[in-house]
Amino acid sequence: MKPIHYILYIWAAVCLASCDSGDIQDKVYQVDEKGYTVKMTACVSGLSEWEGTGFSLAVAGFTQDSKFALVQKAVPSTLDDGTSVSLVLSNISSEVRTVEVALTNSLRERIITLASVSMEDYSENTAHDTIRIDLGTIDVGRFGVLQTGLFDRACIQCHGGTGRSAAGLNLTKGNAYAALVDVPSTRLDGYMRVESGNAEGSLLHLVLNEGGENLLSHNHTEILSSQFKSNLEEVSSLIDSWIEHLVP
Ligand code: HEC
Known part of the structure; x- marks a missing residue:
């Protein structure tokens, strides 16, 4: 089998603003792995309320028995209100039962869940497709x-x-x-x-x-x-x- 290339891709831009606003952050990582990929998109505000608290908004994969995420990718809390976020968590192993958009603490512990997908709902056939979660415009402050x-x-x-x-x-x-x-x-x-x-x-x-x-x-x-x-x-x-x- 050929190795499958997964791209971990995070970008942020001011919602609906033109691309030359200067606020664009663009990071692309290449990961060679198999497994599920979940892509979360949202236009967020209120992130700054978590700055310095140890809490962050994250896309996180949880196993059945633990309240600590096995894997997670957090959204930087320095992003301005009205920022479009697209965050991809790839390379998710089969132990992960739910992938959640959640507020987590510095130990990756689930504080509160904003959206959740059950990995069991995705059959082997779709395992290598991207599962999408779109939160639309959302306030993620307290x-x-x-x-x-x-x-x-x-x-x-x-x-x-x-x-x-x-x-x-x-x-x-x-x-x-x-x-x-x-x-x-x-x-x-x-x-x-x-x-x-x-x-x-x-x-x-x-x-x-x-x-x-x-x-x-x-x-x-x-x-x-x-x-x-x-x-x-x-x-x-x-x-x-x-x-x-x-x-x-
Ligand atoms: C199964 C239905 C039900 C659910 C679910 C429910 N409530 Fe209530 N809630 C009521 C009823 C009925 C009353 C009025 C109780 C009474 O008259 O004593 C009430 C009253 C209240 C009051 C008091 C309002 C006042 O003016 O004093 C608060 C506050 C409240 N609910 C908050 C919540 C919150 C927060 C949640 C979610 C965590 C919630 N409720 C879920 C049925 C529900």
Whole structure:
């Protein structure tokens, strides 16, 4: 068999800007390997919020049992808002069960997942084709990762758009922030749904964490723990960190 050449290709350019903007970074690596290739494209903003935190947005391959990525390629957090990113993770071994676009820490531990593909869905025949994940335009800052990784995944089935928002709380993209931040609870007197700068005093924190099981007619602690089995603590800390960073 002839060796197959895989090209690991990362580029970034300001979204929709012309090619002579001077912001183009272009890196091409050549890898001789077999295995799966996943290509992620997105137009990102909010990356700079992770600068210096050890967290980064990455395309990462996870095995079945570990919350630490076996392989990953991270997007540099120095990229400006509105940057088009195209990132290719190739040479993915058969041990990898899911390839995820995720926020990971410096140990490559999964903090929160924004998109995921199951490698089992790809048969041998397609093994050498490129699997594509397009995230479109996406905010990957503190609030953005919660919108995509938490609200869209675990909340909007009940807290959706007009007419079907439990407690009148709409957690869909474009609405969640305004529905939460410094808005009084409709259920518990004296609490804000989210109180800027005060995670522990925010209803959102209280209903999702241990001890909050009976605060509402629905057990929200259970909703969170059933959805985030390997990264419950990480998601909870992310919510708190977002609230603490809001300026009152
Ligand atoms: C199975 C349906 C369901 C899901 C899923 C759900 N909720 Fe709720 N939520 C409710 C209901 C029902 C209420 C009103 C509870 C009450 O009246 O006691 C509520 C109330 C709330 C409140 C209080 C609102 C207020 O004004 O006091 C918050 C905050 C909240 N939910 C956040 C979330 C978040 C965040 C998620 C996702 C992690 C989520 N919910 C997922 C059904 C759900």
